[in-house]
Amino acid sequence: MKIKSAEFVMSNSDAAKCPKSMLPEYAFIGRSNVGKSSLINMLTSRKSLAKTSGRPGKTQLINHFLINKNWHLVDLPGYGYARVSKSAKKVFQKFITQYFALREQLVTAFVLVDIRHKPQPIDLEFMQWLGENGIPFSIIFTKADKLKPKAIQRHIEAYKNTLLETWEVMPNYFITSSSTAIGKDEVLRYIEDLNWN
Numbered sequence: 001m002k003i004k005s006a007e008f009v010m011s012n013s014d015a016a017k018c019p020k021s022m023l024p025e026y027a028f029i030g031r032s033n034v035g036k037s038s039l040i041n042m043l044t045s046r047k048s049l050a051k052t053s054g055r056p057g058k059t060q061l062i063n064h065f066l067i068n069k070n071w072h073l074v075d076l077p078g079y080g081y082a083r084v085s086k087s088a089k090k091v092f093q094k095f096i097t098q099y100f101a102l103r104e105q106l107v108t109a110f111v112l113v114d115i116r117h118k119p120q121p122i123d124l125e126f127m128q129w130l131g132e133n134g135i136p137f138s139i140i141f142t143k144a145d146k147l148k149p150k151a152i153q154r155h156i157e158a159y160k161n162t163l164l165e166t167w168e169v170m171p172n173y174f175i176t177s178s179s180t181a182i183g184k185d186e187v188l189r190y191i192e193d194l195n196w197n
């Protein structure tokens with residue numbers, strides 16, 4: 001898919017106020033600093049469509065972008081800030097739970113995971129929660145340029161082994177880098193196939 005247009009639509013702190021439009025929607029979520037903003041900018045070939053985050057823990061917003069005038073890319077807040085309080089975590093959980101409960105137009109979520117790290121409980125728990133709630137998702141491994149091909153394979157295998165302890169099959173996944181644009185065509189083709197087939 002060629003990205004011909006990418007426009008910011010709105011930011012919300014309340015899932016109920018997201019666009020009423022029933023255009024197919026794809027949500028991107030992951031730990032803070034995982035490379036979500038960079039990935040969104042890479043996928044859309046825009047320098048700063050998604051703002052690379054400043055200080056973690058600041059206002060958490062759901063950002064809608066209209067792509068090619070026919071689908072929404074949604075930038076969800078990053079989770080897992082070490083410095084936020086328990087009450088802030090609760091607010092975040094409610095906020096995200098509501099988003100997933102309300103958005104019938106969501107086709108799939110993309111859970112971003114830094115390919116350099118061992119499987120992190122917070123990501124595994126989040127995927128578990130998506131699974132239990134019947135929300136389809138794929139994993140996007142980010143920052144692949146930081147590892148050599150052999151290490152990439154080793155890290156993916158380790159991730160698979162951990163996931164297969166609880167999942168019957170490995171969820172669909174992509175290996176990406178915002179620096180080299182590895183994985184860009186695959187992710188965009190996947191979205192295109194889901195949208196128009």
Ligand code: GDP
Pocket residue numbers: 031032033034035036037038039051052053078142143144145146176177178179180
């Ligand atoms: P966000 O908080 O998840 O939106 O993450 P950002 O997109 O702001 O990226 C966090 C940091 O990781 C920044 O310093 C980016 O330059 C860096 N980064 C993001 N993606 C990549 C990537 O694919 N390769 C490399 N080498 N660095 C990346």
